[in-house]
Amino acid sequence: MADTSHGPATFWTQADALLRKNLTYQKRNKRTNIRLISFPFLLCLLLVIIQNLVNSQLDKPENKCGCACIDKNGDGQCEEVCGLQYSDLDQAATCPIEHPPEWIPLLQIPEPDQRAVISSFIPYADLPNESCKKTGSCPVTLLFTGNNQTLGGILAGNVMTSSFIPNSSVDNFTNTILGSDSKTSKQNFLDPAFASGLPLYAVQRQCTQNSTFSVTVDVLGSEIEEEVRCVQGLNLWRNTSAEINDQLYKGYRKGNLERKINEIVAAYDFLNSNPNNFNVSIWYNSTYKNQTGGSDIGLVRVPRSVNLASNAYLQFLKGPGTQMQFDFIKEMPKAGTKTRLDLSSLLGTLFFTWVVIQLFPVVLSALVYEKEQKLRIMMKMHGLGDGPYWMISYAYYFTVSAIYMLCFVIFGSVIGLKFFTLNDYSIQFVFYFIYINLQISLAFLAAAFFSNVRTATVLGYICVFGTGLLGGFLFQFFLQDKSFPRVWIIVFELFPGFSLYRGLYEFSQYSFSGDFMATDGMRWGDLGDSENGMIEVLIIMSVEWVLVLLVAFHIDQGRSPLFYLKRYGKKRSSFRMRSLQRQDSKVFVQMDKPDVLQESEKVEQLLLESNTNYSIICDNLKKVYPGRDGNPPKFAVKGLSLALPRGECFGMLGPNGAGKTSFISMMIGLTKPTAGTAFVQGLDIQSEMNGIYTSMGVCPQHDLLWETLTGREHLLFYGRLKNLKGSSLTQAVEESLKSVNLFHGGVADKQARKYSGGMKRRLSVAISLIGDPKPSTGLDPASRNNLWNVVKRSKQDRAIILTTHSMEEAEVLCDRLGIFVDGNLQCIGNAKELKGRYGGSYVFTMTTSSSHEEDVQNLVKGLTENANKIYHLSGTQKFELPKHEVRIADVFHAVEVAKSRFTVFAWGLADTTLEDVFIKVARGAQAFNVLS
Template identity: 30%
Template structure:
């Protein structure tokens, strides 16, 4: 080859006059090469990111649980007959399914990406560990949710807990080599299992963690046992916290769960609840409270209390309240509890619409919430629809309807779906469900909206839907908290018509700030301030007691001013009050004597022309005047 090339070169150089030549040499032939690392990089990256991936559902679960409470869906469902246990079981199963789906995705992705841990470790152990972890995620989120009132703080804290657990787990494993106490926090135990199984799998010489390695003495076995044990503790803890932690809404039990009282009840039979819940001879807590009550309460309230406490009321009354009191925790440190409702006692008979009025902070909402289980009354006794609120709240919820102050509706459910949901909660038999929903929709005129989503309803339509929810199942006692607040006059009138119609065969308790509404709807009215019932009577009696009587107003020709004034003051009682005295427009207030009003109508009609009266009118004092005469400026936002 060499000689051949040299020969060719000689000829080429000769022919090209030494300008062309052939060069020769050796060069390596291109070949395919790979650089292999001593460890599996995918597995290393995976194990750092994996704890995040398998824990991301934890903050989401906590968030959704706190949100349901914050937005009062849970308490609304409770108030319509759903047991908390049913809610928690349904939520547990839903979250567990979500967690399992996400775990399956992780395992499948791990296998597809060729992570050694998933390839080599026994699949049975992986499935077992991930199943336990899914349950723990749900159980821990339940326990966490009881400590938060706002979903934003719940989200941040649970995220931080996950972050800290992951960061700490790395160092804890090397500090406590043979000590497993820190597995008590199941996040550490699970991350330990992940890291250990991965560590075994990435070792090229090892066959991975297998079933026969999973026995007492193995640290992975110990961590798994810790996870199982802690899971049961978490479930018990969640049940206990649910019962005792005071939430913003909903009743709670004392830390000792009234165990002794339950045992006593088991052995001693059911005591007469009526007699144990209040002391009829001393309805007030302190002498000062009794003194204050004397100043605030009128005779009707005292008579009503006596009637109720001595049992002289109709025992079929759907609402009986005896000495109900509600204290909130002190507003400032080392101060006394804030008493929002003092000893309130009254009974409302069947078919009566009872209006609870009062300035802001009077205690109306607190009283209603104490009755319907949003808060636990500090003391007192109440019987709603025939059942004691302390012992038979489940029965109470099946028989009452509640329309809360703010609509609590799911944006993604239709009108029909809302009503069907609540019909089921109320325990309406399946074959009567549709009819009950139809009736309830017809009551509030929402039939044409039945397939509309709640998010697309106007304020008035949402309010009507809330009223329809309160009416589902035909309850005999309905609570309406400010049913028309924030609605335009047309819608308010429409709702008043609806309420007037449905009030025929039910007892309704309405809280409202609208005197007009109370005047139109209520048969009996209670006015509260400073947590005390100030008066409690029919509209007519309140107007008689607190109204300024009747009001005569007229418009006259200005030149007749003196004659008209003389004429009018001669026909009304002498002790009248002059409200307005202008040349052509005057108003007088007076308490009429028997038959005077009819006489006045005749006299004014007959002498209208003679005295140059252009127009005139007589009206009775309004409920607003009654309210204003009872409630003074310092009654608002009572402290």
């Protein structure tokens, strides 16, 4: 036998055993791991293939900057000229622009129906009346303020001119204030104001009747006519900049987006300007700034406002004829480039969300598998504590997730996806590190609410695809809508899937703009940008990681999140429970049988002795389940006292619901006793279960095995939990395999899924006996003939508790038997004692034709008047005959006489069986409970 001197397994011994088992289990799942890692690989390859297809289309001649044959000299000879003016304007981003066109600087003019007028929320009487909108004659407003109102008034008057020269080229309008209500362009090689068909506006102090005319404009080599309309400019003074700020924002964009009102051209605060100092702040409308692709680099029409203020001050100093000429604005020249769309940035947010979050159902299904197959309970019963389990399981799933994410990032970087290469790898590391920890914590929490692997897996993958689709087609629109409240964005991000989506969205935006503009992607300094949501995502995920992990751990311990709030209530209810137990125990003691009372007295005597040869001692063990939904408390075990010496196999018999499972659950530490206690090898089950587990073996009713682990690997794992090491572990494993006939023929090294039902049962018995356990609790063998010899050999120097419904098995294996009914031990003793005590009668059976049934009854009455008929069906009758009133010879003589009078098909005389005793005791106890 193995060395029995080993003590309880330490924390690190348990952790080492679980880690070795997990690594072996992982090695068995190579195909699953390959499929898992291949998903991001295939997705990245798909993006690369699509990227190359798109690039090949963009590289076609028809998609490059256009060329044309131009007759420059008029001699009929054309010369090929390439450039922007000969191509589709959509190619402007790729065409070389060596000489960008010159454009007249413009102001951003509000549309006629959006200009500021008097309204209920803008109580300024100097604004025009709202009726001007019906005729389209509303002036445009410019606001002014400053510390010196006299100087401010002069400067405001110098801003606008009164001269107006119609019917001339737009090039002669450098001294006229021109503007447009068209949106600005990202590149200024083509100002939309001169190609949109919308009119230009000339802002004047006063417009004449004939205030609309046409001018000729050269647009990329083509002359077009532009309509210019005069619009009155209204200069209004405000006492403070606060008043200007209030008027600019109050009522702006009130109502729907189509009804934007209260728009101002510009506002000027001349601050402390004086003849020796010029200082001005300018408000301008950036609403129409182009933000295509999420970039804020659109050209706004600010230079003209600056020029107007500067010229106004010069004219104040030097006179009306002095001004800084502002002829044109134009963009810097640029070289031709190739159009490239980084699909990993455009599509990566959705696709990569699926890649990262698919780890959730993988971890969840693994945790639920252990729960569904009751493997977690099995490990706990064999000595694995909660601390080692959580530490190793968490570290194990974190390592798997980290390797998965590392392969994903490395592969994406190797094949050149900008999503990975442009963004700082340290930010990516922090982001993925926090999220996979949060995801693992969520899996532990979710596993508490599932008991079926298929259900958990299906809902897990619904979460995967649902999160990606909702993120791509709902949440992303909220992110891009600048008017959507930021607080609601944060509320959305409280859902971990949307936090993941937001972080990946930020990576994609920075990588896309970085690739387009040939700059870097996200850097740590960018996290301070108010438009960057990465920092808030990292904070939210970090806090949720800690909170979710704590809640998951508490639920795993059988506590609700409100555990600490409920402790006081539980204490109060426990006093009521104890009083009920005391009242109940008085009734039950009165009904105890002499053998049960004798067992209880033996327990009391053993508890007074310091040294005892008894492996298990149960002292008035009780289990009461609290009443629910108005029902009274349920007394599952009503005070059990039992003493089992070494070398004894004790059989616990009883009908379903008798309390056997509750008793076994208390003995193996799954539930706590309500009162009383039990000692296993002198250790208290109330406080020393970790020590008990090292000397206890448990063989559950069903085979709880890992399908991909071999028989030997199962025994190695559970042997380590029993603190076996080195040669002792190897010897114990071999002896256990040999004892159940699983050692030879390579059976020990086959995976458990290839075992037959009988082989699995024998392996379960071997697991329960590994490490030479002193008691083997809850043994319920199913393969009787193959295992009885093993059990008989194993009870040497051990105590075994066996629960079974097989009377034959109990009679063969058990030294003593106890019949348990309605939470009480009704009787105890060996099979012969019980049959003698509760039998006391023969069972006489006779089968005849139906016409002779009365003759059979008369025959039995002739043997004894106290005969009791217990069975009657179609000529077959059974009777109980008291042994002390009947001689066997008389029975044989009576049968011989009966055969001469009528036909007897069959007859028999049998002693009382254990099954008869069981039925009699159970019925008697249940009948008493009904009457009481």
